[in-house]
Structure formats: structure tokens, C-alpha cells
Amino acid sequence: MPSSDRPRRPDDRSTHRAPKARSAQRPAERGRTADPARLAAYTVLRAVAGGGYANLELPAELRRRRLRGRDAAFATELTYGTTRLHGIYDRIIAIAADRPVERIDGGVLDSLRLGIHQVLAMRVPPHAAADESVALARQVNGAGAAGLVNAVMRRVTEADLDTWLTRIVPSNAEPLDRLAITTSHPEWIVRALRQALLGHGSATADNVEEGLAALLAADNRPAEVTIAARPGLVEPAELVAAGALAHPVVATAWQLTGGDPGGIAAVRDGRAAVQDAGSQVVALALAAAPVLAGPAGGPVTRVRWLDMCAGPGGKAGLLAALARADGADLVANEIAPHRADLVRQTLRPLMESAPADGPQVTVRVGDGREIGADDPAAYVRVLVDAPCTGLGALRRRPEARWRRSPSDLATLGGLQRQLLISALDAVAPGGVVAYATCSPHLAETSFVVSDVLKKRPDIEQLDARSIVEEVAPEWAGTLGQGPGVQLWPHRHDTDGMFLALLRKHPTA
Template sequence: MSEFGQGRSDRPRRNEANRGGGQERRDDSGRTRNRGGTGPRKFSASAPSARNRRADQARLTAFEVLRAVAENDAYANLVLPARIREHHLDRRDAGFATELTYGALRGQGLYDAILARCVDRPLDELDPAVLDALRLGAHQLLAMRVPNHAALDETVSLARMVIGAGASGLINAVLRKVSLKDLETWSEELVAGIADENAAAALVHSHPEWIVRALRQALVAHGRDASEITELLIADNLAPVVNLVALPGIGSLDEALDAGAEPGTLVADSAYYQGGDIARLGSVREGSTRVQDAGSQLVARALAQVPLPEGGEDTYWLDLCAGPGGKAALLAALAAGHGAKLTANEPAQHRAELVSKALVAIDPDTWMISVRDGREYGEAEYSGGYDRVMVDAPCSGLGALRRRPESRWRKTPKDVAELTVLQGELLDAALSAVRVGGVVAYVTCSPHPAETVAVVDDLLSRNKNAKLLDTGAALESAALPGLASAARPVGEGSTIQLWPHIHRTDAMFMALFTRTA
């Protein structure tokens, strides 16, 4: 007997009244009648012999990723590709699994609020695996073009297979309640009576309230209107297109373009790819073409191309916080084209190994790996040793929530406060390591004012030999024609802030400095 059959045989039989006088009524095709609700009795969607007894592989993949995120603090973007390959998903199923995984993670806050109205106990009393299955079911019912009966049947089948028959009954009952209303109706009911606009936006757009407040402040701090918060939150919840970069002088986008990629509109040697598993491209496997957000590409190119204010040699470059190696690979290729050499520093050994792998396609004579605390480059022995320095500082990552949706549920305001101290120390070290007339780039994947403009202001107040350059002009020079002027406030000495809802990039911040005598 199958596992499914064993689960059913353990249930007590209905009494004669419930079974309709001892006969279970079926239609001509053998389908049983739906006994729930009132009104005319209906037949179930499928005969017992046709009902799924196992989960389909795409949904199983999404479930496994959500469990890894919850149990192991894993990142979905690292776990998902491996699971897709393990389950041998084709392009269509891989796309479904990707949307289901990221959609459930992005919508977790809103879906949990809906589920809380449909469960007879606090959500934290549910088995975490059951809650993940409910989130997957809710996303299919409310935000994907999946018929309700399919979303219900497949989620219940998934639960039977990986959790147990007992849990499947609860999941079936809860998701039927969820399916009674659409997402707009649920959202309206949930925010009814909430006066605080940040709290309401946090619920509807599924962000923690403190992040909504921080993003609203960030818009104002970077010269935008606070009313753009809705557009920004919506952009955070859109599935990002995969951005590719062909390493200059090394890689080519021909294979990706032949596979349906579209040329990038923001930066040279880039493309937008929607063809499924990126590892199927040979150029990606060999490392000459890489996955990298266009905003990250742009800030690396801006540092590489900005003229050194006092001219002179341009032979030694430093990436102070190189892991996991995306910007380091592009910088190394650009450095090689300039006749320069890059030192890629990463204090964590396992991340340094990732940097080394990222640089594999680049001539090893043009780069080296350093494994040390980046603040050590502020010591006297390194003073003035580099012409260009990248400080891609550890940050909250609030600018990449669309790519790492689980991050929004892990971060706290305390994380920001702790990181700003480190950011300032790394920037001080970089200013010491760069030569007079050299250039330092301070970059974060966060628009939070505490991690961007405040760090810049503090550096300038501490170091009288630091001068802020016209970062906007440098970025526009490195970009393809048409970069929106909304990227920066008007005026010399400006910093740059990119936005998902304007530039289709992560919310990258950049400030360029030079060291004066």
C-alpha cells in the first residue's frame, strides 16, 4: 500500500449518516461529491485515482529552498540554482520554481497576516515546515496565474509527501479560506483602521515597517520626493531580470544574445537575460561572462575610468572588501586593460576562495588575493601605495531586497548602527592607502542615509586631506548615453544614488574621493 493510502487508512470511518446512508455518491466518471459548504452539491475536480499523490518537482524545489532559508539562514539565490539542477527542471519548471520561491519570500509579511486570519492558532505555534507550505500555497492562490484547484491540490500533495498526511488536512482547510478572497480584498481588509501610512505600506507591500521608514528617509536624503516610496516598494517586489557582464577584453555576450538575452541599456558589455538557468551558458561556466547587477557594473567602471586628479602613475589598484568577487572580477579585467594590477582583499578565507574563483578567467599575472582585515591597509606600511581603491563596504543590503528578499526579514535597525562604524573605519584605511592624487570609491548597496551621506560627511569632517569628487559626472561618463539625471542631486561634488524604480538596478550608492596633500 502506498504512503498516501496508509495515511487514509488510519483515519476513522465516517458514520452512516455522514456517508449518505452507507453509499458514497459518485458521478458517472467516478468523482466524489464535494461535501463542503452550502447550496447545490458539487463533484470534486478529479477522481480519486487521478489525484496527485506526490508533489511536482518545481513546487518541491521551492519548498526545499524555503526550508533552507528558514533552518540554515541560507540565501535563496545561492540555494535555488543547485536545487533546480538536482531536480533536473526544464526551463519552464525552473521559471515556475523561481517565481514561487522568490514570490513567497517577498510576500511573507503580507501572506502571514492573511494566514493569521485563517488559522485557529498563532502562526508561531505551527510547524515551520507547515507554515512554509502555506506561504507557497498562498502565493500561488493570490499572486500567480495558477488555478485555485491546482494550487490547493498541489500544495496538499506536497504536504503529504514531505510533511505528513495529518498536516495536509490543516493546509487544505486554511488555503480554502485564503482562496475565498483575492489579494486586493485581503489587503484592504488588513489595512482598514490602520492610520499610520508607513505601517499600512509595510503590510500591503510586505516590508518590515522600519525599512519602509528608512527608505522614505533615504529618498528625501538623496534629493527625491518621499511620495516615491510606493513606487520603490513595488519595484522591490518585482522579480529582477538577470544582468550579465562580459569581462572587457576577455568575455563575449554573443552566446547569451543568441540565447535570447537583450543588450543592456545602462552600461557597456552588459545584457538582460531571461533564459532560465544561467549556468547553461558556457561563457558563464568558464567565468568570462558573469552575473552582476548593472548598478554594480557601473560603479566599478566609474572608478576605473575617472581621470586621476593629478595624473601620474596608474598601476596599482586595491579592492578592499572583495568578497564574493563580482566587482573584483570586473575591476581586475579593467585593470589589465589599463596595464595595472589589482589586489583583491577579503578577510574571510572562504569568501577569499570565492574571489579567486571569480577571477579565474583573468590573467593571473594581473591580480593577487590578500586575506586580511581591510582596516590594516590604514597602517603606515601601506600608506600611499595604491592609485585607485574600491571600498565596497559591508552594509545592510537594503538596496538589494528584490534580489535577496529573505534579507528584509532578517535585518534590524541595530545592524545598520553597527555597520556604520566599520564603514567609516574602512574608508579611513582606504584614504590612507591611496596616494596623493589617487581616487577612492565608497560604495554600498544601501540607500540608508546612515550608510551613505552620513558616512561621507563624517569622513570629510575627520580627514582634511579628503576631497569629494563630482561622482555624478564620473558615473555618467562610464554609463551608456541616457542615464537618468535623477540618479543624483544637481551640483558638483555630488554623490550618486541609483534606484530600482528609476534605473532598474539595485539601490547602489557611490561617492568618489581624492587624497590631497
């Protein structure tokens, strides 16, 4: 790949210069096939359009095309950046093509989005981006589409991103609508995130606009790869030798500044795993939360922990290692059989190394909503990593912002409440439940907890801030107004994890 094709951060306005050159070649005179990196990105975008997930589709596509190093990095930025910012690009395409995007074939639209991202957000010369986009369109969309792509790309290269942003924002747009357009977020998400910043005590009326702008910008920046070192399975020296850097806050977390995490032996073996630092904090806080003895001198005869919604297994892997160190069993439950298989895969090193007379790790398939009735008061620590909209992980799962809608909240809210109620029934007297979501939306976080607690006099909510500060002391004073904890991409450089810790009264 030429040096001019190196990816840059999509929000780096300092490098957005108005292009001066464009290809003088006719479409028929240009290359007829796309390069592998661009073709990989296009393939992933089409899979995402069909319901796939970029974080699952892209690694498989890179392996299939044997892309490594700079080619893999180029394809990754092209895929993720285009997906994040296609709200902007679609408005540009509508102007440049002089037609609504709904009238453009989906495959052709993806070819155009990829080309525009190269011009407006990556260090790709305009003529190269145009030539490669036409070659891609000819190969995957047909000769007729190549002409449209050529015409649109020629017009797009006439201005830089800042100029285009002024063109696509209506003159009468309200401030939040303007922010939604220029940051490529659906308007309802922008309003929900603003409300969440205020509702969690992470911003005030005086500074919420500044915080919201920073949060939306963070959603559009690629997240660094973070690894969870599972205690007792991997030594720090091994990760240092592999090029990982210790996380500045979270003891189990390690950061990779480049390269494929699959190239690290500990990751391949399941002794470590790719996992966001905020996600690790949820597991660490549950393990550190104080448990009180029940009326019989202990909550249960055999100490068991439960991960109620364990798939695909990231938190379960860390919890299993922490449970073993505490002398406890871990039961990892997952409702979907194929996701349960993923959990078994990530837990295999702990399952295979468990001594016959020591702490055990078990994976089972079942509905978490039924565990409270089937296994009442059976677990000392329970994690409910509830299904949610994923609005806290938009930088890692860029397609989520375009797939979710406000109507999802009603369906998810009912499920979240049912799972939390089941967990509270499943926890032993004196035991602790951690309710977590990868979303800061108030309807999925504080409102769920408060609604359930209204009918549970046997449950007290702990101040999770003090417990999180034990495992992440540098975050003291940044965790909101309590008693729940809300992490933020722009403040903690983690996914937007919410955590509430609930303890059953010992005499319940």
C-alpha cells in the same frame, strides 16, 4: 507543467480574480507526493529559514532535481515570490487558520505560504493549488498537517488578493503602516526608504509618496538577469549569439530575457559573469575617475588598484579587466577565506592569462581595516564595497527584508567607517577611493562619508554624478543632488547602489 501553472508577476493586479472553484476532494483522496518544482521551492524556503540565501540555495536545488525550462521558472517564482510576500501571507494565514502564525510549525507555515502564493499571485487554479499544497504538506509535514493546510487553503480561495488586503490592514493604520503591510515590507524599512529618497534628492516632499510606492513595487518584481562582459575577454558577437541583449545604458552590461546564464560559454569560462548593471557602474566609474599626479611625478612606482572587500568577486572581475586595460595590477582582498576562494574562481581567467611582465591579479586574505596601516599610500584606485544591510537589493535577495533590523545599522556603521578610513590611508596622493553600498539608507551612505571627511582635510569628494554620466549618459539628471550618486530599482532598473568618489590631495 500545465499551462495554467505559468508564473505571473506578483504585482499584476489585473490578473487577480476571485477564485470560483476549489477542490471537493478530502485530503486522504489526493496525491500523496508533491511535484518536483514545488518540493524544490519548499526545500529552499526551509534552507532560508535556517539561515541560507535563496540566490545560492535555489540554483543548487534546481540542479539537484534536474529542473529546467518552465519547471525551473515555476520553482523560481514560487520561491522568490513567496519569500518577498510572506509578510502579507502570514497575516492572511493568521485569519484563515484562526491562530497566530507563531503557533504554527515553521515547515507547515512554509507549505501554506507556497500554496497561498500560487492562489493569489500566480496563474494556478485554486483547486490545483489546494491539492498540491495538501500533497506537499502530507509528504513533508505529515498527515495531521495536511488537514490544517486543506482547511486554510479552502478559506483563502474564497477571496482574491485585493479583498484579503482590505481584511489584513487595520482600519486605524497610518498611511506608511498601510503601505508597509500591502507591499510586504517591514515598517522600519519603508520609513528608511522614504527618508533616503528625500535625503539623496531623489524625491521632494510633493512627490515622495509616489516615488516610495514605485520603489516598494519594484522591490516585489523579479529582476532581469544581467551579465557583465569583462573587457578584453569576450566579444559582443558571442553574447548576441547566446541570446543576450545589449543593455540600453551600460556598455559592459547584457541582459537575458530567459534561460540559464550558466548555459553561456563565456559565463562558464569566467569571461563574463552575472552582475547587476548598477554594480557594474560602480566599477566603471572608479576606473574613469580622474587621478592626479603626486609630488614625485606619480602616485606609486607600480600602478596598483585595490578591491578591499572583494568577495564574492563580481566587481573584482570587472575591475581586474579594466585594470589590465589600464596597465595596472589589481589586488583583491577578502577577509573570509571561503569567500576569497570564490574570488579566485571568478578571477581565474584573468590570473591565468596575465603575462609574466604585465599587469597582475592577486587575491589575498586579510582584514580590510588593516590595509591602510600595512600598505599606506600604495594604491591608485581603491574600491570599498562595504558590508551593508542590502536594502537596495531586496528584489534579488528577498529574505533580507525579514532578517535585517534597525539594530544592524550601528554595527555596520562602525565597520563601514573603519573600512573607509583604511581605504583613504591606503590610497596614494592624487588617487581615488570609491565607497559603495548596496543600500540607500542614509546611515550607511551619506552619513558615513560626511563623518569620515570631517577628520580628513587631505581628502576631497568628487561629484560622482558627472563621472557616472560618462559611463551611463542616459542617466543624466536622474542621479540625485550629489556629490554622491544613488541608483534606484524603480528609476534605473538596477539595485539601489550608492557611490561616493573621494580623492586624496596630490600633496598629501
